[in-house]
Amino acid sequence: xxxxxxxxxxxxxxxxxxxxxxxxxxxxxxxxxxxxxxxxxxxxxxxxxxxxxxxxxxxxxxxxxxxxxxxxxxxxxxxxxxxxxxxxxxxxxxxxxxxxxxxxxxxxxxxxxxxxxxxxxxxxxxxxxxxxxxxxxxxxxxxxxxxxxxxxxxxxxxxxxxxxxxxxxxxxxxxxxxxxxxxxxxxxxxxxxxxxxxxxxxxxxxxxxxxxxxxxxxxxxxxxxxxxxxxxxxxxxxxxxxxxxxxxxxxxxxxxxxxxxxxxxxxxxxxxxxxxxxxxxxxxxxxxxxxxxxxxxxxxxxxxxxxxxxxxxxxxxxxxxxxxxxxxxxxxxxxxx
Amino acid sequence: xxxxxxxxxxxxxxxxxxxxxxxxxxxxxxxxxxxxxxxxxxxxxxxxxxxxxxxxxxxxxxxxxxxxxxxxxxxxxxxxxxxxxxxxxxxxxxxxxxxxxxxxxxxxxxxxxxxxxxxxxxxxxxxxxxxxxxxxxxxxxxxx
Numbered sequence: 001x002x003x004x005x006x007x008x009x010x011x012x013x014x015x016x017x018x019x020x021x022x023x024x025x026x027x028x029x030x031x032x033x034x035x036x037x038x039x040x041x042x043x044x045x046x047x048x049x050x051x052x053x054x055x056x057x058x059x060x061x062x063x064x065x066x067x068x069x070x071x072x073x074x075x076x077x078x079x080x081x082x083x084x085x086x087x088x089x090x091x092x093x094x095x096x097x098x099x100x101x102x103x104x105x106x107x108x109x110x111x112x113x114x115x116x117x118x119x120x121x122x123x124x125x126x127x128x129x130x131x132x133x134x135x136x137x138x139x140x141x142x143x144x145x146x147x148x149x150x151x152x153x154x155x156x157x158x159x160x161x162x163x164x165x166x167x168x169x170x171x172x173x174x175x176x177x178x179x180x181x182x183x184x185x186x187x188x189x190x191x192x193x194x195x196x197x198x199x200x201x202x203x204x205x206x207x208x209x210x211x212x213x214x215x216x217x218x219x220x221x222x223x224x225x226x227x228x229x230x231x232x233x234x235x236x237x238x239x240x241x242x243x244x245x246x247x248x249x250x251x252x253x254x255x256x257x258x259x260x261x262x263x264x265x266x267x268x269x270x271x272x273x274x275x276x277x278x279x280x281x282x283x284x285x286x287x288x289x290x291x292x293x294x295x296x297x298x299x300x301x302x303x304x305x306x307x308x309x310x311x312x313x314x315x316x317x318x319x320x321x322x323x324x325x326x327x328x329x330x331x332x333x334x335x336x337x
Numbered sequence: 338x339x340x341x342x343x344x345x346x347x348x349x350x351x352x353x354x355x356x357x358x359x360x361x362x363x364x365x366x367x368x369x370x371x372x373x374x375x376x377x378x379x380x381x382x383x384x385x386x387x388x389x390x391x392x393x394x395x396x397x398x399x400x401x402x403x404x405x406x407x408x409x410x411x412x413x414x415x416x417x418x419x420x421x422x423x424x425x426x427x428x429x430x431x432x433x434x435x436x437x438x439x440x441x442x443x444x445x446x447x448x449x450x451x452x453x454x455x456x457x458x459x460x461x462x463x464x465x466x467x468x469x470x471x472x473x474x475x476x477x478x479x480x481x
Contacts, residue, residue, distance in 0.1 A: 110442045117432055121425060123403045127360035129367045130426040131419050136433070137446035147360065148429055153446070154368040159381045162364045165446060170357070172444045181444070205444065217383070228462045231447035235455055249448050251457040258461065 002080045004289070005052050007282035008045030011275050015042055016193045019272065020200030024252075026269075027262045028208035034269055035201045036183050038276060039194055043187035045279040050093040052283075052290050057086020059294065070297035071304070078293050096190045103189035107182050111141070114178075118142025127166065129154065135233035137165055145173035156233040161226035164213045168223070171212035177205045203249055210253055211261065224257035355394075358386075362394045363403065363417065372407060372414035 015038050023031040056075075058064055060083075065072045118140045121128040127147045128140075135153040140146045147169040154162060172178075184198035210227065214220040231250040256262070365381045366373055373381075379391045395415050398404045406413040433443065450458065 107442070113432065114442045117428060120428070123401055125359050125363060125398070125401065125403060126356045127363050128425065129363060129417065130429050132426040132430075136429075138433070138443045140432075141442060149364065150426070151367050154364050155370065157368070159365070159368075160383045162368060163361055163383050166357070166360050166364060168446060169444075177444055178442050181442070206448075209444075225462060227447060228458050231450050232455065232458060234447050235450040250450055251454050251461060254458060254461050 004282035005049050005081075005286035007286075008042065008049040008279045011279040012042040012046050012191065012193055015272065015275060016196055020196045022268045022272075023200050023204055024207075025262060027264055028204050028211055030264075030269060032177075032180055032201065032204045032208055034272055035197055035204060036180050038272060039184055039187040039197050039201070041276045041279055043190050043194060045283050046191045046193075047093065047096065048283045049286065050089045050096070052286050053081055053086055053089035054093055056081045056290065057083055057090060060086075068294075068298070069301060070294055071301040072297075074297040074300040075293065078296065100186060100190040103186055107185060111178070111182070114140055115142045118146050121146050121148070126170075135230060137169060137230065139169040139172035139177075141173065141176070141178040147173070153230060153233065156229055157226055160217060160219070160222045161229065164217045164223045164226040165230065167213035167216040168209045168226075171209035172205070175205075175208065175212075177209070180205055203252070206249065206253055207256060210257055214257060214261075220257045220261070224254045227257065228254045358390070358394050359398060362391065363398060366404065366415060366417050372409070372416040374409055374412055374414050378415070 019035060019038055023035050026034075059068065059070070060072055060075055062072055065075070119142060121140070126144075127149065130148060130150050132150040133152040134150055135156055137147070137149040137153045140148050147166060149165065149169075153165070157165060180201060184194070184201040188194045188198040210223055213226075214223045217223060227250060361382055362378055365378055369377070369381070375388060375392045375395055378395065379386055379388055382391070395404065395406075395413075399406055399415065403418055404415045405418050406415045408414075433445075
């Protein structure tokens, strides 16, 4: 408990720093899956560790100890967590859960709205063109999802580049990339340390769609030019700055497409996987430690009670059992003594 | 990695391929800015499509009310139907204005450019004349 409960924090911090730059250089599809796994596992580990730390503090509140029938004195003597740490964990966890809830509601609303708009789009074709001079293109998830492109965007691209654009958006829909995006945003809402992972994740998804478009068109340079030209055309049309993801994302995509396809590398994925396993294992270890601690605190209280009433049962496990029965009759224990 | 792109495409090959062709044809017509005959469309589409395939797709899109057509010699010239599309434009704009929440749901093709990005992009695209710029790609991982 002393060390293992903090390991998930270390893993989260390590991944938040190391994963984004590494993921940007890996082939985008495995990188996206790796980032999604990393975000989910570390978010769960983070919340789990905070909950354990918070619980050790909460469990020492006399009223709660009375409710749970464990000995505050024993808990305090065994517990290595200071009250300040426990209180801080409680605060951070509460803030995280609230922000997660808010984010989940907002994301859900956006998703519902997108689906509704998707169903309302005219025509039963994959592509819906909007009659607008501004250059815009996006994938609208739904059942089935649609590709929305403006006339302005189509006009600024060459024949092959249009195919590349459609293939790119198709890859987003087929890969259900909006789910990845939601995962990253929700995990980042729970744990702000994961924000760089979300930013890198968005970039990796664009790269994934770019690479799939390049495979489809058969020419990486065509996709590079499509992305570059579309970005320049969009820059001409004035759009609010809220749409920016990261500075320099488009030039990076174009550069990556003009270069050779990224080489497969398994070492970073392996290291990341090991870190995640370490995170899970230490959380499990901390949880079982804390469970054992609670058990012994319950046992101590119970045998103390039992000792005054009858002869104390020598067997520790038996004592715990007795306590469980006691707990079912909440009045009996406290009032008899 | 098990499900490479085309593996899934083969499953529902016929329908998906047809849907994709429809998109390509529609995109071509919108980009043209004027009516096109089936022959014109075929010339502009990448790959080597059969004339009859293009004709079939055009008439299917026409049946769906997405295209309008005029007589042109012995055949027809097709053009996108515009009324619906301009209607949709407004709704899509308001959808995009959803702030940071919608970023997750709507994946835009390109994000915003800073002025510096714009310059870099011009260089990248003009630098890439015919031969692949080896130096550029070598340098790229370090720069961000």
